Amino acid sequence: MFELVLFSLLNGLVFGMLLFMLSSGLTLIFGMMGVLNFAHAGFYMLGAYFAYTLTGYLGFWPALVAAPLLVGVLGALVERYGLRRVHRFGHVAELIFTFGAAVVIEEVVQLAWGRPAKSYEVPEFLDFPLFRLFQGSFPAYKAFMLLISVAIFVFLFAVLTRTRAGLIIQASLTHPSMVAMLGHNVPRVFMVVFGIGSALAGLAGVIAGPVLGTFPGMAQVLGSIVFVVVVIGGLGSVSGAFVASLLIGIVQTFAVALNISLNSVLAAAGIPLDAQGPLHDLWKVTIAQVAPIMPYLLLVLILIVRPTGLFGTRSR
């Protein structure tokens, strides 16, 4: 039992920090533009694919730096020539634009790299078990993922709160016109933040590609969950995104490990259920099976009860 709890906790932490790398950019972008970016997970996928190709030419470390930069530039271009143009048609048009961009990114990835999954592997020097405990072992690559994401978290936190650029970004989130009055180029700030957010998503893709798989559906697998994280944490709140990322990451890994259904619980309590009844489907569902649904259930519940999320201050 201790083994299960420990490993689930560690895996949940790794997954949660990965989610945070995606959700921090997304929530910053939302805070600025009031738009949930559907294409965000697309940038995550592009990061993984760029890294896959670049690793072949440059090796792992240069790809780790170059792929997120490329994705960041691409994100900035999308903001400059796409989103900014649509901005005057209102929020719904912007949301629809990012939705279209997500579709196009997925199709372009299929066009350029083909439909089958790519064998983007864990680099050899990180491909060993870090420690063994009972029957389980913890791979070094996951520790590496954790390290990178914690470093990014610390870096992001320091930049946002301790530097002048971070102060301008924070001010642009809440008082864009005042910041513009003070002589800052707010549209450029938006573009840079969008680029950085995309680059973070790209970095998440680079380090998650070998573990979660590099295939054209990878954006969809994570995309909706990142949305859930951002909404639960409170739209626009980075600290909320952090808490919600860890929450969702850990809840999901624990749920996958639990193979308990309502039926088995009631059977253990001495109340056997009719296995052929019309609600038979509901009773036999295990917690592990419900795991993929839980984030969405949480999303809907949070939006009904508290649309501002856990840490958010506004609902738009």
Place this chain on the structure above:
Amino acid sequence: MSRRYGVWIAAAAILAVLPHIVRTPVAVPVMSQMGIAVVFALSYNMLLGQGGMLSFGHAVYFGLGGFIAAHVLNLAGEGVFWLPVPFLPLVGGLGGLCFGALFGSFSTTRAGTVFAMISLGIGELMASSALILDKFFGGEEGITTNRVKAPTLLGLDFTTDRKVYYLIAFWAFVAAALMYAFSRTPVGRMANAVRDNPERAEFVGYSQRWVRFVSFCVAGLFAGVAGGLFALNYEILTAENMGLAASGSVLLMTFIGGIGSFFGPILGAIVFTFLQSMLSDYTGIWLLYLGLLFLATVLFVPAGLAGILMLHVPAWRAGRPGRLVGPYVVAGLLTLVAAVGVIGLLEMVHFVVSAPASRTTKRLFWVAVNVRTLWSWLAFAALAAAGALGFRWAAPRAAAAFAEASRPAEAR
């Protein structure tokens, strides 16, 4: 009065004679598909266009209506109760209405991003539940049904594609007429008011939440009708029919058609289904083309195809549509050249990535192109560049001609 009903009578006449005019074998199934898509897109536009609610989960009501209709059709086929096949879409509609009322009761409290997110959450929730609750949704295989086994009404059976087409055309016509009528009722008008200025609508005395809820339920009803038609036509429903991709495609077709007018979604559904069924025969990357078309619509013509048509009403009224023909043909031809270039390049990339390395030639635009030489790439790139440059030259001229032609007649 006669002009008001003229359009509807003409539409009914076209629906009736269409299978006799277009005589290719694939035409009838494609037209059935279009009919279903038209109902679905119109119901979606009740939310997006008329009510200002952006939904990412509208396929849920389509799918649930379809699943319920399929189960009812199976039960009717086994003789559990008597229900003739032509009434099946009503069953789907009832299912869509019930679930629309259930989910709408809490998701319509707010509009905007919160509504969009709840709809996305419900969409994902139902799509993943469908894979778990396999007794009702049939798991990966879905639910199959058979429209021939159920009781008939007045000797009407649905053994051929054409008979099914007429059934779908009938229901599509009725549904479109009802949805149009709904948009003219006070509650339909209030939906527009709530979309534009919810606060002011409240001051007039309407609860914005209630108005949104009614629109949502009616949209669910007609999405369910479309789902019932789908069950009848294809005799199979899977979890995919209610997934995010299905919800996305109805957003795509509605938006491409234009959300600002009633006939926009109809146009969008017809164009989208046509492109979908035609393009998927010719190319493996048709979804990319549709996505690019969608992005271009959002960026350059947010009013959609119907919006473009509506822009030309003043020119038509002023009696000068003829002046537009010349500049439009020039700009259109140049766009076509650019499109041929871009499509050629994309298709060659697709060929290089996906086809076996031993093959070197691909037929593109009725010409055999050697993909492994630089010249063919340069040729298509040149076409694309020439078309794009030419369009930049032609576009201001077309715009000037448009401004000239739409000037009111008195102002001359």
